[in-house]
Amino acid sequence: MEDTLIREGDNLDITKERRNATFRVKKLAAFIHGGEEIVRRRKEIYDAVEREPRLKNSVPIEFLAREERHEEQARRAVAMTDVATDIIDGSDMFGEGIYYQSLIMGRDLHSLSLHYSMVLPAIQNQADDEQLDEWLGPIISRSLISTYAQTELGHGTNLSKLETTATYDPKTQEFILHSPTITATKWWPGALGKSSNYAIVMAQLYTNGKWHGPHPFFVQLRDAETHMPLKGVTVGDIGPKLGINGSDNGFLRFNNFRIPRKTMFMKNAKVLPDGTYVPPKHAKLGFGAMVFVRSIMIKDQSMQLGSAITIAVRYSAIRRQGEIVPNSGEVQILDYQTQQLRLFPQISRTLAFLFAAYEVKDLYLRVTTQLQEGNTELLPELHGLSSGLKSVVSWETAQGIEQCRLACGGHGYSQASAFPEIYSYAVGGCTYEGENIVMLLQVARQAFLGLVKIVSSIRAGTAKLSLLTSYIAEKQPKTRSKFTCVENVSAEDLIADFEYAAREQIFYAYDLLKKNETLYSTPEEAWNKTGIELCKASRLHVKAFLVRNYFNYVSKCNDSEIRPILDQLGKLYALDGISGGGVWFTRRGYYSDDQMATVRQGIYSLLEKIRPNAVAIVDAFDFSDRELQSVLGRRDGNVYENLLKWAQQNPMNRSEISTAYIKHLKPMMTEGKSKL
Ligand SMILES: CCCCCCCC/C=C\CCCCCCCCCCC/C=C/C(=O)SCCNC(=O)CCNC(=O)[C@H](O)C(C)(C)COP(=O)(O)OP(=O)(O)OC[C@H]1O[C@@H](n2cnc3c(N)ncnc32)[C@H](O)[C@@H]1OP(=O)(O)O
Numbered sequence: 113m114e115d116t117l118i119r120e121g122d123n124l125d126i127t128k129e130r131r132n133a134t135f136r137v138k139k140l141a142a143f144i145h146g147g148e149e150i151v152r153r154r155k156e157i158y159d160a161v162e163r164e165p166r167l168k169n170s171v172p173i174e175f176l177a178r179e180e181r182h183e184e185q186a187r188r189a190v191a192m193t194d195v196a197t198d199i200i201d202g203s204d205m206f207g208e209g210i211y212y213q214s215l216i217m218g219r220d221l222h223s224l225s226l227h228y229s230m231v232l233p234a235i236q237n238q239a240d241d242e243q244l245d246e247w248l249g250p251i252i253s254r255s256l257i258s259t260y261a262q263t264e265l266g267h268g269t270n271l272s273k274l275e276t277t278a279t280y281d282p283k284t285q286e287f288i289l290h291s292p293t294i295t296a297t298k299w300w301p302g303a304l305g306k307s308s309n310y311a312i313v314m315a316q317l318y319t320n321g322k323w324h325g326p327h328p329f330f331v332q333l334r335d336a337e338t339h340m341p342l343k344g345v346t347v348g349d350i351g352p353k354l355g356i357n358g359s360d361n362g363f364l365r366f367n368n369f370r371i372p373r374k375t376m377f378m379k380n381a382k383v384l385p386d387g388t389y390v391p392p393k394h395a396k397l398g399f400g401a402m403v404f405v406r407s408i409m410i411k412d413q414s415m416q417l418g419s420a421i422t423i424a425v426r427y428s429a430i431r432r433q434g435e436i437v438p439n440s441g442e443v444q445i446l447d448y449q450t451q452q453l454r455l456f457p458q459i460s461r462t463l464a465f466l467f468a469a470y471e472v473k474d475l476y477l478r479v480t481t482q483l484q485e486g487n488t489e490l491l492p493e494l495h496g497l498s499s500g501l502k503s504v505v506s507w508e509t510a511q512g513i514e515q516c517r518l519a520c521g522g523h524g525y526s527q528a529s530a531f532p533e534i535y536s537y538a539v540g541g542c543t544y545e546g547e548n549i550v551m552l553l554q555v556a557r558q559a560f561l562g563l564v565k566i567v568s569s570i571r572a573g574t575a576k577l578s579l580l581t582s583y584i585a586e587k588q589p590k591t592r593s594k595f596t597c598v599e600n601v602s603a604e605d606l607i608a609d610f611e612y613a614a615r616e617q618i619f620y621a622y623d624l625l626k627k628n629e630t631l632y633s634t635p636e637e638a639w640n641k642t643g644i645e646l647c648k649a650s651r652l653h654v655k656a657f658l659v660r661n662y663f664n665y666v667s668k669c670n671d672s673e674i675r676p677i678l679d680q681l682g683k684l685y686a687l688d689g690i691s692g693g694g695v696w697f698t699r700r701g702y703y704s705d706d707q708m709a710t711v712r713q714g715i716y717s718l719l720e721k722i723r724p725n726a727v728a729i730v731d732a733f734d735f736s737d738r739e740l741q742s743v744l745g746r747r748d749g750n751v752y753e754n755l756l757k758w759a760q761q762n763p764m765n766r767s768e769i770s771t772a773y774i775k776h777l778k779p780m781m782t783e784g785k786s787k788l
């Protein structure tokens with residue numbers, strides 16, 4: 113990060129904002145990103161990327177047609193990975209990897225996305241030693257391109273009903289892969305359509321006439337030389353999508369396609385040559401690649417929200433429209449209280465999500481180490497934390513980006529703002545790696561050792577609780593919330609409030625479930641009739657984690673220059689949640705009407721405090737113009753002249769007269785004239 117973000121020629125309003133900030137941006141950036149050394153490395157990586165001619169992103173991606181975009185993203189992906197090890201520590205996916213990728217690939221996936229984000233971790237963690245020796249080299253050297261093919265036309269969520277079969281034939285020691293129906297067609301896998309010649313294929317395993325559920329296989333799909341699909345394989349691109357159109361998400365069918373026995377991942381489950389099935393230590397170890405992406409995408413999502421709010425705050429600082437006091441001149445739109453309420457909570461959310469991303473990364477790494485030793489103890493906790501965070505974070509990120517777009521008025525709707533790209537990329541996270549509602553139900557059902565299981569064990573006095581769940585066993589306070597005013601409220605009080613709301617809803621949902629079990633004939637029907645309340649319980653449980661984790665993380669900061677900023681943002685995060693969460697905080701009179709009114713007053717006072725530092729705070733997220741790719745969010749604030757330049761480079765303006773005019777409009781006008 114540079115010493116100062118102020119330069120000659122910058123927009124005067126944005127310069128004034130930076131001069132008036134009460135803290136040094138570098139300090140906050142260091143805290144946010146985990147230390148000065150990490151910020152220094154970010155700058156080093158950025159400079160190296162800028163110096164490398166092959167990593168120049170000269171084509172404005174938003175003007176490209178689908179095939180051109182796919183090709184340009186493939187070019188970038190190859191260049192990115194050609195020079196990666198000269199620039200970054202390739203083993204640090206959660207840190208340097210994700211940052212490096214965002215500098216080059218922008219908000220899109222590409223031909224190698226799944227190769228790195230799912231296949232590499234799956235091979236590292238699920239292949240046996242012999243398979244690792246055989247597969248890891250080609251994966252790293254990129255002599256093959258691979259993807260993760262699980263979802264089918266008929267089933268994405270309910271993996272037990274996937275229809276692709278892998279039937280073992282002991283005579284030839286092969287599996288026969290087959291797509292028995294149309295709905296068995298694999299559908300969605302990134303980079304499957306045209307790029308990949310290998311895929312991890314999830315298929316229902318049958319050996320010696322017995323079914324063993326879905327298992328992963330590493331399957332060659334296309335010829336290594338000609339890249340033509342192999343006989344028995346039908347593969348192609350599924351067509352344009354809401355976003356990520358640089359990626360060739362694909363379809364895939366097998367027609368009695370034979371693959372060798374050792375293409376089944378064999379570190380956990382095994383099929384012996386005679387067809388004997390050896391089960392894994394934990395039934396869901398084969399789902400590890402999904403857990404990796406759910407874990408890493410929390411950081412990715414927070415960075416998407418962070419870039420949206422950086423753009424919106426910078427633009428709001430240079431945009432002047434309307435007067436607050438008549439005849440005193442037009443104000444920066446950032447001065448409107450309503451604008452602040454739209455924007456500043458998104459700053460807090462970005463930080464809360466980022467700090468949660470650090471926690472889930474640590475847990476992921478601990479679980480990976482444990483699994484290497486054959487210990488699956490922490491796996492359910494990771495499944496719960498990553499599923500719950502994935503759900504809440506991707507949803508609130510999508511909502512937050514949309515608020516940022518709306519807050520930028522008409523210019524927010526233009527691709528020049530970058531919001532359409534950011535939104536359409538980020539919102540995919542609500543669906544992929546487990547549809548959000550389904551993941552919330554997982555949190556309720558199984559995760560965190562199972563909220564539902566926890567309640568029954570707490571009541572039975574047999575609960576074994578983890579750090580993430582121990583609050584659930586605490587007694588609900590009979591007194592009111594301790595909140596009196598924003599100045600006096602402590603982190604502990606705010607955490608207690610969220611835990612109160614979560615506990616209240618968890619027990620409410622549990623009791624409803626038990627009641628429904630008496631009303632409906634099966635536990636599954638009762639579960640379905642309690643689904644909405646269970647999802648609410650999971651959401652509040654995750655929110656309580658986010659608040660607790662935010663303040664725990666910030667408690668490490670003793671710097672008097674930036675600590676007040678972090679406290680203000682933390683309080684805003686919590687109070688905005690309480691104010692918007694209404695009913696859960698007022699149940700049993702925990703918050704009175706007067707307290708709620710004081711919460712709102714607290715929010716207004718925080719908005720006022722944050723306002724003078726808003727530009728500097730988003731500067732501390734340390735996004736370069738290269739990453740933001742937004743005319744509205746330019747560091748220098750020179751928006752208007754660059755909007756005009758951006759429009760002028762639009763291919764439609766290459767000639768004065770369009771083909772639409774020549775082919776359709778002109779003949780119509782000529783005919784119109786002849787009728788006069
Ligand atoms: C040098 C190199 C340079 C490289 C430079 C580049 C670097 C790039 C770096 C970083 C890139 C990062 C980019 C950011 C991220 C963007 C990438 C985006 C890619 C997106 C691709 C998308 C892929 C996909 O979508 S793949 C398909 C995903 N599909 C799903 O998620 C399906 C959802 N369904 C399920 O997961 C499950 O079926 C279920 C959980 C809904 C239900 O499962 P079921 O089998 O029915 O089980 P159930 O009976 O409910 O539960 C039984 C018990 O099992 C437990 N359990 C379930 N799942 C798991 C699990 N995964 N792990 C552990 N335990 C699990 C469950 O809790 C139950 O437990 P219990 O104890 O018995 O109660």
Ligand SMILES: Cc1cc2nc3c(=O)[nH]c(=O)nc-3n(C[C@H](O)[C@H](O)[C@H](O)COP(=O)(O)OP(=O)(O)OC[C@H]3O[C@@H](n4cnc5c(N)ncnc54)[C@H](O)[C@@H]3O)c2cc1C
Pocket residue numbers: 226260261262263266267268269270299300301302356540543544545546547548549550553
């Ligand atoms: C951008 C993108 C990239 C993707 N990349 C890949 C990839 O690389 N590889 C891959 O294999 N897949 C990929 N997918 C597929 C993705 O993982 C699935 O779409 C996702 O898991 C959701 O499954 P589904 O489509 O079957 O949704 P459905 O399960 O059909 O969901 C539809 C609705 O039904 C509800 N629903 C379903 N089941 C339940 C339930 N039990 N209880 C309550 N409600 C329920 C959901 O909440 C949702 O509202 C990708 C998808 C997208 C959008």
